[in-house]
Amino acid sequence: LEMGNHLRQSLDRNELEIVYQPQVDCLLGKIIGVEALLRWKHTTKGYISPADFIPLAEEIGTIASIGEWVLRGACKQMKAWHSTTVEPLAISVNLSVKQLNDERFVDKVKQILEETGLEAKYLEMEITENFAMQDEQLDALSKLRGLGIAISVDDFGTHYSSLSYLKRFPVTKIKLDQSFVRGVQTDDKDRAMIKAIISVANSFQLQIIAEGVETEEQAGFLVANGCSQIQGYYFYRPMTAEQVLPMLQGCL
Numbered sequence: 001l002e003m004g005n006h007l008r009q010s011l012d013r014n015e016l017e018i019v020y021q022p023q024v025d026c027l028l029g030k031i032i033g034v035e036a037l038l039r040w041k042h043t044t045k046g047y048i049s050p051a052d053f054i055p056l057a058e059e060i061g062t063i064a065s066i067g068e069w070v071l072r073g074a075c076k077q078m079k080a081w082h083s084t085t086v087e088p089l090a091i092s093v094n095l096s097v098k099q100l101n102d103e104r105f106v107d108k109v110k111q112i113l114e115e116t117g118l119e120a121k122y123l124e125m126e127i128t129e130n131f132a133m134q135d136e137q138l139d140a141l142s143k144l145r146g147l148g149i150a151i152s153v154d155d156f157g158t159h160y161s162s163l164s165y166l167k168r169f170p171v172t173k174i175k176l177d178q179s180f181v182r183g184v185q186t187d188d189k190d191r192a193m194i195k196a197i198i199s200v201a202n203s204f205q206l207q208i209i210a211e212g213v214e215t216e217e218q219a220g221f222l223v224a225n226g227c228s229q230i231q232g233y234y235f236y237r238p239m240t241a242e243q244v245l246p247m248l249q250g251c252l
């Protein structure tokens with residue numbers, strides 16, 4: 001209860017911040033995008049992971065305002081970066097299914113794009129497949145895709161969902177979950193899963209990016225098997241906007 005009250009006040013108290021993790025294409029040899037990741041700097045408990053407070057935010061109904069804050073901040077930041085980088089990059093923002101289910105959400109997104117001046121093609125929304133790929137969300141996702149926003153499936157392959165949603169949903173990219181990447185050097189089955197998921201992406205003509213890549217061996221295996229887009233500590237950790245700027249400008 002007390003935690004919930006704190007969370008309600010976190011926006012006003014400036015306790016939320018966004019960190020940015022660059023994504024790399026190993027064949028192109030450059031940064032191709034950036035994921036925005038939310039952080040809560042709690043006054044007494046220190047940094048709290050979104051994995052721990054997003055469920056609470058959903059429960060107490062603050063997810064709409066927190067989600068909107070993240071989206072606006074991330075779009076604004078990427079628009080600012082566009083004026084200083086050689087090539088414009090896309091920003092990827094995580095969505096809660098509760099945001100998609102809010103009938104005002106799509107209009108809010110349009111408003112934020114207009115307000116920040118970021119073109120829709122430079123925005124990507126990440127959703128997890130388990131709850132967000134139901135009929136209830138199809139309309140909102142189709143409208144977002146219709147605006148030109150890219151839609152990626154986060155944590156792909158880890159939930160109990162049927163693959164058939166890929167036929168009907170306007171997905172543009174699959175994010176290969178880090179749990180599979182962990183086992184690249186030790187587990188035949190993880191390697192088999194990775195190859196199978198890359199094959200699914202190719203068959204559906206979807207882009208694919210691997211998450212949680214921490215070693216050269218993991219990156220090497222992924223690239224050798226057709227997944228050249230990589231996100232993970234091996235290249236970059238999530239960083240503040242100030243820290244990430246020189247990397248986007250190519251001064252690696």
Ligand code: G
Pocket residue numbers: 036037038049050051054070094095096154
């Ligand atoms: O960055 P970290 O590993 O702490 O993220 C933990 C989880 O929180 C991940 O599943 C990530 O997708 C999710 N997450 C990070 N930022 C946001 C956000 O702004 N909104 C939502 N809904 N989830 C987020």
Ligand code: G
Pocket residue numbers: 021037094126154155178211212213214231232233234238
């Ligand atoms: O569910 P989602 O993919 O949005 O969550 C991404 C989470 O993974 C973020 O919390 C981010 O901090 C974390 N992350 C990013 N790269 C790595 C990595 O190389 N290793 C590990 N363990 N976590 C990572």
Ligand code: MN
Pocket residue numbers: 035094126154
């Ligand atoms: Mn994500």
Ligand code: NA
Pocket residue numbers: 154155156175177178211
């Ligand atoms: Na993930």
